[in-house]
Amino acid sequence: xxxxxxxxxxxxxxxxxxxxxxxxxxxxxxxxxxxxxxxxxxxxxxxxxxxxxxxxxxxxxxxxxxxxxxxxxxxxxxxxxxxxxxxxxxxxxxxxxxxxxxxxxxxxxxxxxxxxxxxxxxxxxxxxxxxxxxxxxxxxxxxxxxxxxxxxxxxxxxxxxxxxxxxxxxxxxxxxxxxxxxxxxxxxxxxxxxxxxxxxxxxxxxxxxxxxxxxxxxxxxxxxxxxxxxxxxxxxxxxxxxxxxxxxxxxxxxxxxxxxxxxxxxxxxxxxxxxxxxxxxxxxxxxxxxxxx
Amino acid sequence: xxxxxxxxxxxxxxxxxxxxxxxxxxxxxxxxxxxxxxxxxxxxxxxxxxxxxxxxxxxxxxxxxxxxxxxxxxxxxxxxxxxxxxxxxxxxxxxxxxxxxxxxxxxxxxxxxxxxxxxxxxxxxxxxxxxxxxxxxxxxxxxxxxxxxxxxxxxxxxxxxxxxxxxxxxxxxxxxxxxxxxxxxxxxxxxxxxxxxxxxxxxxxxxxxxxxxxxxxxxxxxxxxxxxxxxxxxxxxxxxxxxxxxxxxxxxxxxxxxxxxxxxxxxxxxxxxxxxxxxxxxxxxxxxxxxxxxxxxxxxxxxxxxxxxxxxxxxxxxxxxxxxxxxxxxxxxxxxxxxxxxxxxxxxxxxxxxxxxxxxxxxxxxxxxxxxxxxxxxx
Numbered sequence: 001x002x003x004x005x006x007x008x009x010x011x012x013x014x015x016x017x018x019x020x021x022x023x024x025x026x027x028x029x030x031x032x033x034x035x036x037x038x039x040x041x042x043x044x045x046x047x048x049x050x051x052x053x054x055x056x057x058x059x060x061x062x063x064x065x066x067x068x069x070x071x072x073x074x075x076x077x078x079x080x081x082x083x084x085x086x087x088x089x090x091x092x093x094x095x096x097x098x099x100x101x102x103x104x105x106x107x108x109x110x111x112x113x114x115x116x117x118x119x120x121x122x123x124x125x126x127x128x129x130x131x132x133x134x135x136x137x138x139x140x141x142x143x144x145x146x147x148x149x150x151x152x153x154x155x156x157x158x159x160x161x162x163x164x165x166x167x168x169x170x171x172x173x174x175x176x177x178x179x180x181x182x183x184x185x186x187x188x189x190x191x192x193x194x195x196x197x198x199x200x201x202x203x204x205x206x207x208x209x210x211x212x213x214x215x216x217x218x219x220x221x222x223x224x225x226x227x228x229x230x231x232x233x234x235x236x237x238x239x240x241x242x243x244x245x246x247x248x249x250x251x252x253x254x255x256x257x258x259x260x261x262x263x264x265x266x267x268x269x270x271x272x273x274x275x276x277x278x279x280x281x282x283x284x285x286x287x288x289x290x291x292x293x
Numbered sequence: 294x295x296x297x298x299x300x301x302x303x304x305x306x307x308x309x310x311x312x313x314x315x316x317x318x319x320x321x322x323x324x325x326x327x328x329x330x331x332x333x334x335x336x337x338x339x340x341x342x343x344x345x346x347x348x349x350x351x352x353x354x355x356x357x358x359x360x361x362x363x364x365x366x367x368x369x370x371x372x373x374x375x376x377x378x379x380x381x382x383x384x385x386x387x388x389x390x391x392x393x394x395x396x397x398x399x400x401x402x403x404x405x406x407x408x409x410x411x412x413x414x415x416x417x418x419x420x421x422x423x424x425x426x427x428x429x430x431x432x433x434x435x436x437x438x439x440x441x442x443x444x445x446x447x448x449x450x451x452x453x454x455x456x457x458x459x460x461x462x463x464x465x466x467x468x469x470x471x472x473x474x475x476x477x478x479x480x481x482x483x484x485x486x487x488x489x490x491x492x493x494x495x496x497x498x499x500x501x502x503x504x505x506x507x508x509x510x511x512x513x514x515x516x517x518x519x520x521x522x523x524x525x526x527x528x529x530x531x532x533x534x535x536x537x538x539x540x541x542x543x544x545x546x547x548x549x550x551x552x553x554x555x556x557x558x559x560x561x562x563x564x565x566x567x568x569x570x571x572x573x574x575x576x577x578x579x580x581x582x583x584x585x586x587x588x589x590x591x592x593x594x595x596x597x598x599x600x601x602x603x604x605x606x607x608x609x610x611x612x613x614x615x616x617x618x619x620x621x622x623x624x625x626x627x628x629x630x631x632x633x634x635x636x637x638x639x640x641x642x643x644x645x646x647x648x649x650x651x652x653x654x655x656x657x658x659x660x661x662x663x664x665x666x667x668x669x670x671x672x
Contacts, residue, residue, distance in 0.1 A: 028411070032405055036417055039424060040420050056590070062445045108318045108320070110317060116311070117314030123318060130330070134614070136572050136594075137570075137612070137618075141332030141611070146332055148335075166325065195313065217632045223427075223430070225430055225572075229576070237427075239574075248578065262434065263429075265434040284418045284422060
C-alpha cells in the first residue's frame with residue numbers, strides 16, 4: 001500500500017470509530033453470534049438428546065441438559081445392535097479408499113504433469129470430461145458393472161470403484177506442475193528411474209497436496225452413502241451411513257427412538273470432526289491453502 | 294566428451310518415459326474406464342431396453358425398445374409420467390430456493406468473517422463450516438428430530454407465539470398459503486401429468502425443511518470459496534473507490550461483487566449441480582413422502598430400478614437428469630457471461646472518471662484465476 005493513498009481513507013475511518021462505529025461493530029458481533037448459535041445449537045441438541053431418556057427427549061426437545069443422564073442409547077447401540085459392524089466396515093472402507101486415492105491420484109497426477117508421452121493431453125481432456133458427470137446419474141450404471149463383474153455385495157465392489165477420483169488427480173496434477181522441474185532432473189541425472197523419482201523425490205515434496213487428498217478422501221468415503229447402497233446388500237457389509245440411514249427411515253426398528261438415532265448420528269460425526277479439527281488451519285485458511293504452499 | 298557422451302545420456306533420461314507414463318496412469322484409466330465410462334454406456338443401452346434386472350442386460354432375452362422408456366416418462370400419461378413430473382417439480386423448486394439462498398448466505402458470511410476488525414474470526418469460520426464436514430445422513434437424522442411435530446423447532450416457534458407445522462408430514466405447497474384447491478383452469482391443465490396448480494404451489498412444507506437443511510450444510514463450504522476469493526483481491530481498488538467517496542454499500546456492489554464474478558460462477562454452478570442430485574436426504578429422511586412431495590428424480594431413478602425393477606425407466610430418468618444438469622450449467626454460463634460494458638454504462642464512466650478506476654475487469658479476472666486454484670483444495 002502506498003502511504004499517500006492509504007492515508008486519507010484511514011483518517012476518515014478513525015473518525016468514524018466513535019459512537020456510530022461502536023454501534024456498528026456491536027451489531028456485527030450480535031448478528032454473527034446469532035448466526036453462529038443457529039449453526040452450533042443443533043449439534044449440541046444432538047449430543048444432549050443422545051444422553052436423554054426417550055420420554056425426556058420427546059418432552060423437552062430444546063433443553064441441553066438431560067433431566068436424568070442415561071447412556072442407554074449408547075449401550076443399546078454398542079451391545080445389542082449391528083452398530084459395531086457398521087462402524088468397522090466404515091473404518092475399513094475409509095482407510096483403504098483414502099490410501100488408494102493418495103497413491104493412485106498422485107501417481108496419475110504426476111504422470112499427467114511431468115512425464116512426456118503421446119496421448120497425455122487426450123487423457124487429461126477425458127479426465128476433465130469425466131469430472132463433469134454427476135455422481136447420482138452413475139448409481140444404476142455402477143451397479144450394472146459391479147454386478148456384471150461379479151463383485152456385487154463384497155468389499156471389492158464397495159472399495160475398488162472409489163479407489164481413484166478425477167478431482168483428486170486434478171489437484172495433484174496442478175500441484176506437481178508448481179514444483180520446479182530442476183529437482184527431478186538432478187535425480188534423473190543421478191540415474192533414478194521414473195518411479196524412483198516420483199516416490200522418493202517428488203512425493204515427499206507434495207505433502208501439502210497429499211494432505212488435501214487425505215482430507216477430501218477421508219471425508220468423502222466416510223460420508224458416502226449412495227455407492228454403498230448400490231454395491232452391497234448383506235447386513236455384514238453395511239457401513240455407518242447406510243446403517244444409520246436405514247435406522248432413521250425405520251427399516252430396522254419401530255417407534256421414534258430419537259436418543260438412539262441421535263447417538264448414532266453423533267458417533268458417526270466424531271471421526272470427520274477429528275480430521276476437521278486436526279487440519280482446521282489448512283481447511284479454513286483458504287487463501288494459503290494446501291496447493292499454494 | 295561433451296557431445297556424444299551427452300547425447301545418449303539425454304536419451305537415457307527421457308527413455309522409458311512413455312512406458313512409465315502409461316504405467317502410472319493405468320490404474321486411473323482402468324478404474325475410471327470401468328466404473329465411469331463403461332457404466333454410462335451400459336446404462337445408455339439399458340435405458341433403450343426392456344431389461345428387468347435379471348441376468349445380464351446383454352443376454353438374448355433383452356430387447357431393444359427404442360425411446361419407449363423415455364416416452365413413458367415424458368408423455369406416457371400414466372403413473373410413471375406423473376411421478377416423474379412430480380419429482381421434477383419438487384426438485385425444480387428445491388433448486389430455485391436453495392441455490393440463491395445458499396449463495397447469498399455464503400457470500401454474506403464470507404464478507405462478515407473476512408473483516409479485518411473482527412475478533413474471533415477463526416471461531417466463526419469453524420462454526421459456519423462445521424455442518425459441511427458432517428455426513429448428510431447424520432444431519433438428516435438430526436433434522437428429523439428437530440423438525441418433528443413436537444420437536445425443537447416447533448418448540449422454539451411456540452415461544453414466539455407461532456404454531457409450527459407438522460414439517461415432515463405436511464404435503465401442502467408453501468405458495469398455496471393454505472388453499473386446498475385452486476381455480477379450475479389450473480387444476481385441469483397439466484404438464485407432465487401434474488396439474489399446473491401443483492406446479493405453482495412451491496415446495497411442500499416437508500421439502501422446505503429439506504431446503505433449510507441444504508442451506509445449513511452447504512453455505513459453509515461456499516463461504517470458504519468466497520473467503521479465498523476475497524483474500525485474493527487487492528486492496529488498492531477498494532482504496533481508490535474510497536478515495537472517490539464510495540460508501541461501503543456501493544463499494545460492495547460496484548467493486549467487490551464484480552471482482553468476485555468467477556467465484557460466483559463456480560459457486561452457482563456447483564450449487565446447481567449438487568441441488569439436482571438430492572438423494573441422501575430423501576433416502577434417509579422422507580423416502581419421497583409425504584404424498585410424494587419430496588420425491589426427486591435421483592431418488593425416483595433409484596426406486597424405479599432397485600425397488601420396482603423397471604431398470605430401463607430408472608436409467609432413462611438418470612439420463613434425462615444428466616441432460617437437465619448439463620442444460621442448466623450451460624444456461625447459467627450464458628447468463629453470467631462476460632458482457633461488454635453497455636454504451637450507457639460506458640458513457641457514465643467516461644464522463645465521471647478519467648482512466649484509473651474504470652476497468653475492474655482485468656483485476657477481476659486475475660483474482661478469479663487465483664481463486665480457481667484455491668478452490669480445488671476445498672472441494
